[in-house]
Amino acid sequence: MPLTDMLVAACAAHSNRTAVTDDGTDYTYAQLARASARIAAALIDRGASPGDAIGLLAPRGWWRCVAVLGIWRAGAAVVALDPALPPERLARIAVGSGAALVLRDGAVPSVGTGPDAPWAEITVQDLHRTADDGPRPSLTGPVAYAVATSGSTGVPKCVAVPPVVLEDLAAWHLDTWDRPETPRTTHAASVGFDVGFQELVTTWSAGGTLVVVDDKARRDPFLLAALLADQAVVRAFLPVTSLHALAVAVPVTGHRLTALREIVVSGERLVVNEEVRALFADLDATLVNQYGPSETHVVTEHRLTRPPAQWPVHPPLGGPAARAELLRRTGGVLAPFTEGDEAELVVAGRCLAVGYLGDDRLTADRFRELPYTGGDRRRGYLTGDLVRMEGGLLHFVGRIDDQLKVRGYRVEPGEIEAVLAAVPGVRQAAVIGRGEDRTTALDAYVVPDPDRPVDTAVLRAACAAVLPDYMVPARFVSVAELPLTANGKVARRELGNLGTGRD
Incomplete structure (x- = not known):
């Protein structure tokens, strides 16, 4: 099912449930459906159409959640603009993405709308207020979101990710969720991080609740521990550094995270230390190690099972996730990994980004059509990560470049x-x-x-x-x-x- 249809159907199926909890206020799926439909209709009235890029300058919260779904329902792509970034960098991202419109939270300073700015700017609140209750669009465009990553040329590059990536990721999470609880999930990822879209889609597709974590709690493990306990969070997506800090804070605070069933980490190499082992020894929860560049989102997963005392310091990246193909090049030909192989990981399949917005040359360099063993060809992304197949699972070895x-x-x-x-x-x-x-x-x-x-x-x-x-x-x-x-x-x-x- 297309991404927007899937999410609109979830809103209808769970209309009375809480979709988002933000700063003590609960918002239902029915409210999410109405508000996002009005924003989509207003964007379309302003000329937005499938394939357009729309910058979204807003912190995590209810309004940003509504705006993300509203932009998607207009068939446009969300260009993630983090209010914490310097204005000059925000402008570079907006220009690099080709955004003609920047949708801004009214509480956030403007990214800049001088006469030379190539985009128009309007606030989320004003767009919502001026929208009518006309037709409720639900379109799907070729790109779901674009996130900026560091670029070796001196400017950030925008990775354009199609909706199918989030569709497959949602299905993967639904298939692998083996707990009776609805996944009440933290919404804590940095605004410019692709995990934030994973939090939204995987939670809403399951009829769960997004619990918005403000920046103060996101950076303070003691406040985060209190929030996880008070909000009865069932699933948390965390960077590895936040996991380490939380493992130290929980015993000090005395909070019992009795509702927590899963912590998903990504972004950097997982290191399991004694504090992490002690934390999970007291939890009825699974530690999930996910890996994937911005150009592919999640492509591997390894679930650490009990007992935590036996977990290795560096767990494996794991096996394929969300229909990703994990390949290596040998003699210029792509082939699956076999036991003992060590090579650069090349990712193929439906999980690949469209490419880099406005940079066809870099797209052609990193996303290549290569021959595949057996005679056909695959479009693959060259990750630059050196991995080794051991025990049937991929293990991270290092980088082949300076990244x-x-x-x-x-x-x-x-x-x-x-x-x-x-x-x-x-x-x-x-x-x-x-x-x-x-x-x-x-x-x-x-x-x-x-x-x-x-x-x-x-x-x-x-x-x-x-x-x-x-x-x-x-x-x-x-x-x-x-x-x-x-x-x-x-x-x-x-x-x-x-x-x-x-x-």
Whole structure:
């Protein structure tokens, strides 16, 4: 069933149930259906049509939930715009996505509507108020959403994901949910993170309730523990770092998470420590490890079963999820993994993104039509992740390039390096990751102009003006030159030995 039809049918089937709980207020599926229909009708009156990209600048909450479904019902794509990002970056994302309209929560500052802005802007509230109760559209366009990821060229790139990806993901969750409870689920993912759409679709398709988690509770594990207990949350989607913090906080707070049945983690490599094992020893819950780049959403899943004391430090990525095909290249031909194979993971199947909006060249480079063993061809996404098949499951080995993960977000060092290189007084810059698996923080190594030294505060301010906070380096190290490999590339492994920097 098409995505919008599936969600509209869920609204009709569960009309009296609570679809969203936000700041102490419960909103029913009937309210969700009415409000989203009015927004869709108003968008269509303004000229929106299937295939259009509409920026959505709003924090997590009832209005954003309504707007997402309203945009989908108009057949348009949601371009996720996070109010926490610098205005310049928001503008770059809006332009890069080709959005002609930005739909904004009235409580959020404008992304910018000067005479040179290529988009119109209106608030969600005003659009809802001016809409009539006419026909209730339910269209499905070629793209469901677009999320921005770090780009190696120095600008963010927008990944366009078709509705079928969310349709298959919803079906996968419904098939694998083996608990009698309705999945009352946290809505805590960062606005620009694709997991946020997973939270919405997988919960609404099951007739469950989305429990909105504000930014304060999302960042404070003690407040999060209280919310999980008070709201009787059944399922939570969390970054790995949040899981670790929650595992420390729960014993301190004394909260009993008796309703919790599943915690789903993704975004970065799962590390199971003693606190996590102790947390799950006291829970009747499953820990689910999911993996998938923005270009595919979820493609693997591994469910950790009891006893937690036997869980490995690094659990496997697992097997295929949501109809994904997990392949490797051998001699230029795609083939399934067999036991002992170690290779770059290539993902094929219905889970693939359409590509990168406005960048056909990059799309052609990362999404390729390749011959498949047996004679036909597959369109595959080259993930850049090196994996190994062991015990019938895929295990993460590392990256084949310089891409990093920080707090679950993809980071291309080249994007930060481009910002630093543009600062007057900087001749060269290189950025590396620090900590286990290079995921803890970022260090920037800068070669200054001897005749024009640059202060660390200036470097930090330049980054903060255009980059999200997780991409601002924690340390800046001034060096006379960058070490090079025999091929003339920056020897990133040697950078950590060049001296200490200033936080």
